Amino acid sequence: MNISTKTAAVASLVFCTATAAFAQDTLPQTLFANVHVFDGVNEARIENASVLVEGNLIKEVSTETIDAPGTTVVDGGGRTLMPGLIDAHVHMAITEPVADLRDNFDWMYWGAVSTIEAEKMLLRGFTSVRDAGGPAMGLQKAIDRGKAIGPRIYPSGPVISQTSGHGEHRHYTEPHPNFEGASPSFFNQHVEFLADGVPEVLRATREALRLGASQIKVMAGGGVSSSVDPLHTVQFLPEELEAAVKAAADWDTYVLVHVYNDESILRSIEAGVQSIDHAQLMTEVSAQAIKDADVWVVPFFSLLGLDAETVSKALGPLAAPKFLEVQGGARNQMRLLKEFGIEKVAFSTDIIGDPAALTKQNDEFKYRLEQWSSYEVLMQATSKAGELLALSGKLNPYPEGPLGVIAKGAYADILLVDGNPVEDALIMTDYENNFDLIMKNGVIYKNTLE
Structure with missing residues (x-):
């Protein structure tokens, strides 16, 4: 091969390499x-x-x-x-009744079913969600790596609950997972942490962050699906809530809380919580506090579509009365949020435990239209929810651009x-x-x- 032929060959190689590189760089x-x-x-x-x-x-x-x-x-x-669309309060891994998931299925079943439901959620138009507790990190990774189809997930990891709080799903005779000699179950390790006192709350918060939480979920008041905590209860002492808030802030993120009543809402706000989730039993007192503190409210109203007979059959004698009490406060909550001019309201559904119920996720739009305009509800499900997700700061798993716009x-x-x-x-x-x-x-x- 002469010099000119060699030169042409080298030039051709350089051109092909550059062309290939350009093609790879062209999006x-x-x-x-x-x-x-x-x-x-x-x-x-x-x-x-x-x-x-x-x-x-x-x-x-x-x-x-x-x-x-x-x-x-x-x-x-x-x-x-x-x-x-953005749903700011979901539980991607809790797609079957909690008791069944806890006692009757292994972790592979959880993963298989949650993957199926994730794709269905995306096809309902929800391209991003904030998971408010449960083992969603693995699902998030599978979706982000193209192994599964579903929305982008902002995971909270295991919820943090006090003993006898809303994160309590032990059998009556089951030993406390933190007691010496007890063996934490899969449920205790991946769905909920029980923590009492500042040191344990700090440990639980930091463990959730270690696992990959983009924000922290704390149970700060009574709930429906747990059997040992009445709705009137206020959960976690002020110093315990403050510990979670400060530990999360050290990682440049925030705490969201499960709450219903005024006392729990006020204590959470005073501790520095940024997202008040549910809150259907709020009154004018906490509405004013939310307005003054300029924090987020993440309610759900799809519960308005269930009648008392259906609720009683589905939930039984312990949970049904609590559900109906929460349901009874929902329309008053909507009225208060509107009357007090609270703008930081995000769209959420909190549907758990039933794949059939999940198909009704979009019905949330219907109930919100009782108080807000179509434009306002759309903002709650897009740009406003996107602002809320961005509170995860440097832990934001999707930092390339804004969501919801x-x-x-x-x-x-x-x-x-x-x-x-x-x-x-x-x-x-x-x-x-x-x-x-x-x-x-x-x-x-x-x-x-x-």
Whole structure:
């Protein structure tokens, strides 16, 4: 081979290598054309717009023609393009009755069933969720690594409960997992930690962080699904709650609490808690405290769709009265949140223990419309919930862009909805017929337009 031939060969090799490198660096693009954009923030849709997605982020939103040759084009046909939905209080691993999961199934069953339900949740339009307790870290990793399909998960890890608190699911004669000689079960190790006193609360909080929690979940008041804690109880002493808050803050994240009554809400706020979850038994006293402290409220209202007979049959004589009491406070809670002008309200459903009930996740929109406008409810399920997720600070598992908005640099989590949900959010309940395209992280998982 002469010099000129060698030179040409080297040049060809360099060109091919550079071309291959360029091809690898070039991210796939999808152009949504002929859409009306609800950006998650503004009530007025951006009419006759186009949205360009590059890789897993939104590159451009414009009412002008976007020049992107070679791009995959999706003609929205005048549909509403909006952010993927966010459910701020779910339990991805608790998809069967708690007693069955605790006593009758092993951890592989948990994993298999939760993977199936995760894909169904994504196909209901929920592209991100905040898991409020349970072994969701493994599922999160499987989804993030492309081994499973589902929403992006902000995991809390095992909930932290006092002994005799809402995180208590031991049999009556079962020894305390923290007592000498006792052997913690899978349930105690991955679903709930029992902690009493500041040292144990600190240890439990730090252990949840070690496991990969993006925020901390603490049981600060009585609940329905546990049998040993009446609704009126206030759980954890002020110094115990403060310990969890401070330990979480040292990791640049926050604490969310399970609470219902005023006393629990007030104690949690005074301790520095940032997210008050449920709170259906709140009164004007805690409504004012929430307003003054400027903290988040994460209620759920799908419980309004259950009648007393159904509840009694499903929950039995111990839990049913507690459920009905919580249900009785829900509409008053909605009224208070609206009257006090509390804006930091996020969308959540907290449906656990029943795959059939999970199919009703989108019905939450229907009940919130009793008090809020369609636009307000949509914000709660998009941009506002996205703001709440971002409180996890440096522990945010998805730091590349904001969630819950359609904007340049935001994650490409997108729904194409047949109709205008800003005017009528009730159409969000029929996700099978009205959600024509679902994209998460730049990947299309449902497309009925083809």
